[in-house]
Amino acid sequence: MVERPQSPLRLDRQFARNGVPECLHVPHTTLFDNLEMSARRFPDKTAIYFYNAAVSYAALLHDVERMAGYLQRACGVQRGDRVLLFSQNCPQFIAAYFAILRADAVVVPVNAMLLREEVRHIATDSGAVAAFCAHELVGEIAPLVGKTTLRHLIVHAYGDALPDEAGGFNVPDAVRERLPAAGTLPGTRWHDALAQGQAPAPPQAQPDDLCLLPYTSGTTGAPKACMHTHRTVMSSVAGSRLWRHVNAESTFLASAPFFHLLGLQGGVNGVFYAGGTVVILPRWDKETAAQLIERYRVTFFGGPPPMMVDFFSQPDLAQRDLSSLALVAGGGAAMPEGTARLMREQYGLEYAEGYGLTETAAFLLANPLHRLKPGCLGVRTFGVDARIVDPATLQELPQGETGEIVAHGAQIMLGYWNKPRANEESFVVIDGKRFFRTGDLAYVDEDGYFVMRDRLKRMINASGYKVWPAEVEAMLHGHPAIREACVIASRDQRRGETVKAVVVLMPAMRDTTEADILAWCRERMATYKAPRMVEIVDALPRTATGKIAWRELQELELQK
Known part of the structure; x- marks a missing residue:
């Protein structure tokens, strides 16, 4: 196992201001501990809003414990086993995610748009032994049970987390659908698994245990998994929450998919680390997003520029009260100047850009909130050593010259799962430190901000x-x-x-x-x-x- 730094992660002093300190102490705990601690502190507080449904911290922890017990007792899931999570955003996703972690296992999030053969590759490559699956996706995964390493399937329906009344929200029919009351169903029903009331064994996971295997495609064509531990993910979570001034009174609109690191970090891990509240949107709907922000007084809204363009282009948006929004953030593409100007002039909002990859647990570079520079990826965050190097010689280039971004930091993955050749190609040692090659071309400007230029990889x-x-x-x-x-x-x-x-x-x-x-x-x-x-x-x-x-x-x- 690769040794991880225990000392505080430090930040360039010029960016340590307006509430952002010079160093970050990463908690020596697991991701599940975040939920457990927040539930102890705020048992009656709403952890999740799902349209017109509300789930308290105590209720969420109760279901997580029982589902973890089911994984261990009924499914035989052991420490280090991989479990697939195949679903759109919903309360069951969050409960399943933390249940897998509570069972000392490893979460393998699966893109809900993948088809059977694509899911087969992930199931086979990861060696997953069990899976959580939304009812709408059963057809893509059920045939793999018994034909791959998968032995158990637990099925949920989004509608089972909703009350009968829509509460004025436009809930899509596919989201309203509940599990059929009768008839055969592949696998075990979510509520039947909970009803067994199984108690999990005492937790054994440690900070340097694997906890997450998110898949990302590569230039070789075959999707490969990034090996993240509780510590790598926690380094990103703790740093981003401190950077963005998030606290227990923060409310997040989770519109980015949880099966992606952007959505998982911002809408799940970050929320429960802070003890905040998440407002779930399973499928992007700009009108409903505005309604949710207004009703639940959302303070944090994250998403890529295309989502923001769509949201702020609504003709009737001015009729909504968006005054609770304190931060709108994202990355992945350039924000069109017209939308940025509209956000600034009509709503007093600036788009805070950042940069990260699945391999870096999402948070790597970011714009300081007190010194935002539109069009820039941001600056090095806590403990990050990011450099611009010549892609051929790996020699560091001077300020202003374009080269490949390489990065060293506590949030960098251990490597790719069972892909030694990919690891050899993706990591390089510079000045005695292990750097990840991002494949992205950029330069550093006179203020220390990274500016994207092109892609070395064909993405x-x-x-x-x-x-x-x-x-x-x-x-x-x-x-x-x-x-x-x-x-x-x-x-x-x-x-x-x-x-x-x-x-x-x-x-x-x-x-x-x-x-x-x-x-x-x-x-x-x-x-x-x-x-x-x-x-x-x-x-x-x-x-x-x-x-x-x-x-x-x-x-x-x-x-x-």
């Missing part, structure tokens, strides 16, 4: 979702009519970037159309990664070594 950022062309290309090559494929980014006014496939057809199948390929993709790929555009060409450009010249195609696309 497409579609509304904050990472899409790796190599993975999509590998799937496209399974189409019987496709001879070759190259996936690139195309500009999209709403998503920022969208996925485009440039393909060459088999000679005998030239009657295949773009529409045929798009339909095939929608049946086999998650919505965010399935190409939205297809261009059929006679041949793809190649480099002198015979490789597909994807950069040439990308540049031509961006010139359109």
